[in-house]
Amino acid sequence: MNVILFGATGMLGRGVLRACLRDDSVDGVLAIGRRPLGVTHPKLRERVQDDPSDLSAAGVDPAAYDACFFCLGVSSLGMKEEEYRRVTHDLTLAVARPLAAANPGMTFVYVSGEGTDSTGRGRSMWARVKGRTENDLLELPFRAYMFRTPASSSRRAAYAPGPGSTAPSTPSPRRWSRCCGGCHRTSSSPPRTSAAP
Numbered sequence: 001m002n003v004i005l006f007g008a009t010g011m012l013g014r015g016v017l018r019a020c021l022r023d024d025s026v027d028g029v030l031a032i033g034r035r036p037l038g039v040t041h042p043k044l045r046e047r048v049q050d051d052p053s054d055l056s057a058a059g060v061d062p063a064a065y066d067a068c069f070f071c072l073g074v075s076s077l078g079m080k081e082e083e084y085r086r087v088t089h090d091l092t093l094a095v096a097r098p099l100a101a102a103n104p105g106m107t108f109v110y111v112s113g114e115g116t117d118s119t120g121r122g123r124s125m126w127a128r129v130k131g132r133t134e135n136d137l138l139e140l141p142f143r144a145y146m147f148r149t150p151a152s153s154s155r156r157a158a159y160a161p162g163p164g165s166t167a168p169s170t171p172s173p174r175r176w177s178r179c180c181g182g183c184h185r186t187s188s189s190p191p192r193t194s195a196a197p
């Protein structure tokens with residue numbers, strides 16, 4: 001299996017990268033981001049570019065990849081809706097649309113968030129924007145999985161769990177593999193596939 005990974009310099013993306021590099025079923029990982037990872041591994045190829053959504057600059061042939069893990073994202077803390085939507089929704093869809101069009105057999109795993117609003121119309125700005133992002137991803141003709149992760153620790157304090165939270169401090173590869181089984185698919189759209197990637 002060949003994988004494209006976005007957001008590999010982030011907290012969750014690093015966990016996904018580690019899981020992919022350790023997993024014998026993953027033959028290769030292409031990490032696309034705006035900063036170098038500082039990691040070398042025989043299975044890892046890296047593409048550093050200002051605009052991670054420019055797949056042609058990254059030399060990506062979507063047909064050559066089986067899955068994409070999209071861990072790129074920002075905290076909404078202190079952001080206006082337009083700015084948050086530009087990264088959360090627009091950038092995500094700018095990556096997902098060409099991948100889905102060129103390779104409908106691809107599996108796309110999106111890191112969403114616990115409490116995401118599938119109606120896309122609620123009062124919470126971040127939940128609304130994530131909800132619209134999920135809904136638009138689920139409309140695309142590939143297998144899309146939404147991973148509604150609870151707040152955990154992050155280099156961005158905005159995700160830090162509150163007092164009494166039992167959220168784990170690091171992402172577990174096992175949670176990702178459960179995710180790939182479709183457990184966090186949103187209910188706003190019927191499942192497009194029952195098969196795990």
Ligand SMILES: NC(=O)c1ccc[n+]([C@@H]2O[C@H](COP(=O)([O-])OP(=O)(O)OC[C@H]3O[C@@H](n4cnc5c(N)ncnc54)[C@H](OP(=O)(O)O)[C@@H]3O)[C@@H](O)[C@H]2O)c1
Nearest residue numbers: 007008009010011012072073111112113150151152154159
């Ligand atoms: N951590 C949590 O507890 C938590 C909880 C719920 C949901 N989430 C969601 O999970 C996703 C990742 O969270 P995280 O904690 O791993 O965040 P993080 O540690 O801040 O990492 C974010 C990643 O996204 C990249 N990125 C952000 N904005 C970008 C842009 N405009 N262009 C290119 N790359 C950009 C960052 O690249 P650079 O390194 O170049 O900045 C980094 O690789 C987010 O969508 C977040 O909403 C996280």
